[in-house]
Every structure is written in C-alpha cells, then in structure tokens.
Amino acid sequence: MPFLSRVSLPPLQGNGYLQNIPSLNNGLQLALKSNVTFFVGENGSGKSTLLEGIAEQCGFSLRGGNHNLNTGYRFEGYESALAQHIQLSWTPRRINEGFFMRAESFFNFASYIDELAVDNRRILNAYGGKSLHEQSHGESFLSLFNNHFDNGIYILDEPEAALSPARILAFISVIHQLEQSGRAQFLIATHSPMLICYPGATICQFNEDGVVETSYEDTEHFQLTKSFLDNPALYLRHLMDK
Ligand SMILES: Nc1ncnc2c1ncn2[C@@H]1O[C@H](COP(=O)(O)OP(=O)(O)OP(=O)(O)O)[C@@H](O)[C@H]1O
Ligand SMILES: [Mg+2]
Numbered sequence: 001m002p003f004l005s006r007v008s009l010p011p012l013q014g015n016g017y018l019q020n021i022p023s024l025n026n027g028l029q030l031a032l033k034s035n036v037t038f039f040v041g042e043n044g045s046g047k048s049t050l051l052e053g054i055a056e057q058c059g060f061s062l063r064g065g066n067h068n069l070n071t072g073y074r075f076e077g078y079e080s081a082l083a084q085h086i087q088l089s090w091t092p093r094r095i096n097e098g099f100f101m102r103a104e105s106f107f108n109f110a111s112y113i114d115e116l117a118v119d120n121r122r123i124l125n126a127y128g129g130k131s132l133h134e135q136s137h138g139e140s141f142l143s144l145f146n147n148h149f150d151n152g153i154y155i156l157d158e159p160e161a162a163l164s165p166a167r168i169l170a171f172i173s174v175i176h177q178l179e180q181s182g183r184a185q186f187l188i189a190t191h192s193p194m195l196i197c198y199p200g201a202t203i204c205q206f207n208e209d210g211v212v213e214t215s216y217e218d219t220e221h222f223q224l225t226k227s228f229l230d231n232p233a234l235y236l237r238h239l240m241d242k
Pocket of ligand 1: 043048049
C-alpha cells in the first residue's frame, strides 16, 4: 500500500502554458494503488510538469536531491508552476523522507555532494565511497540507488538516461528490494520499455484527453520498440526509402 495515495488537480483556469497541456488542463484524479507508478507518454505530454509539481508538494527541492540535505537550500514560493494547484492525499500518513531526481540535474547534484564532502568526507560513504564525478554517469546513479535509497518516496525523471540495459535490470532489482520492504514508493517518468515491465506497477499514460491507466503491453514504447527490434531492417528500409 503506497504512502502517497492520490494526486488531485482541478481543471486549470487562465491562459498560461499549463492550460495548453492537453493531458492536464481538464484536471485529474490519480489513484496511486501500487508502490511503483510510471508516467509514460509522448515528448511534451506533461509528465515532467506533473512530476515536478508532485515533488514540490512533497517538499523536495526541484534542484534534485534528498529532502534533508536540502533544508539549508530552500526557496521562497513554488518553483514549479503546477505545484500550487496540486493536492496530495497520504495513507496512512504523510512521509517526508525521499528524493527527487532528474537525470539531467544529476551533474549539479554530484557537485553539491562534493562541496559538502569538503567538510565531511564521510558523506561520500553514502555514494559508494568516492566523488560521484569520479564515477561514470550510470555507475554514480546506481551507487546512489544502492547506497542512499532506503525509506521514503522516490520521484525520478527518466532515470534510464544514465543506465545501460543491464543496469536497468539492476535498477529494477533495487526497486524490488525497497518496494518489498513496504517502506518505499516510486514515481517514475520514463521512456524505457524495459522499466515499465516492472510487475504490478501502475502505468499512467499521458494522452490528448487526460491521464489514463494502461498496461505495459499497450504502451507505444513497448509495442514500437518490440516490433522494431523484431525486424530493424524492415523499419529502416521503409524510413530511408522516402
Ligand atoms: N517553463 C515552461 N514554460 C513554457 N512551457 C513549458 C515550460 N515547461 C514545460 N513547458 C511545455 O509544457 C509541455 C509539457 O512539458 P513536459 O516537460 O512536462 O513534457 P514531458 O512529458 O516531460 O516530455 P519529455 O518526454 O520530452 O520529457 C511541453 O509542451 C513544454 O514545451
Ligand atoms: Mg520530461
């Protein structure tokens, strides 16, 4: 049973860019029924916008990183345009531990950890014992998952950007260990057809008319990747003959 159990958004008034996102502008009621939820959809369909709004309502900084680490780092007001409209429901209670991370902000996060480590080298123990800048993108990402994830809610935007297919499987196993402990919840925006196969996950598809639940077999990510890999030559011939 997840901690964060519902995300509510009223229909959006006004005429900013939020009102032009078709998946979100009519409002939504998202029931989070499992400990692992994926957001999938076309580029620009609103996944990061919603994820960032949720992360900010959870109390995480959008610069990425751990809630506690960032307490000296807080900002005034909301960074995400959507956050002020979002309401979260928690069952049985609100939790504050966890993490928000975008693959593209990982470099800045690594620098921030290095700065903290100047005064306290032991901080690096939580990240595999050495600076995240001295590890490859995927190595450092996984050492973060392996060493730092524990109890809490983990909100991740495209974690697969750092990971080879083998490391995606390793990541799936880390998610499984934490999820089974009943103390961790994951909300992940992704384009990875492998990641979304996670058993029992809820998959939210961002469409032209809202956000709907689907199965991994019914996503375009899964179907197109599978049929492409079944016969790449066929697809490529078709594309290049034009
Ligand atoms: N700060 C901003 N100002 C104006 N428009 C924005 C802003 N941030 C996002 N948008 C627009 O909102 C829409 C949704 O963007 P969002 O980043 O949520 O998409 P996404 O589903 O995460 O896409 P991707 O899969 O490419 O990461 C896009 O059309 C984008 O151009
Ligand atoms: Mg995005």
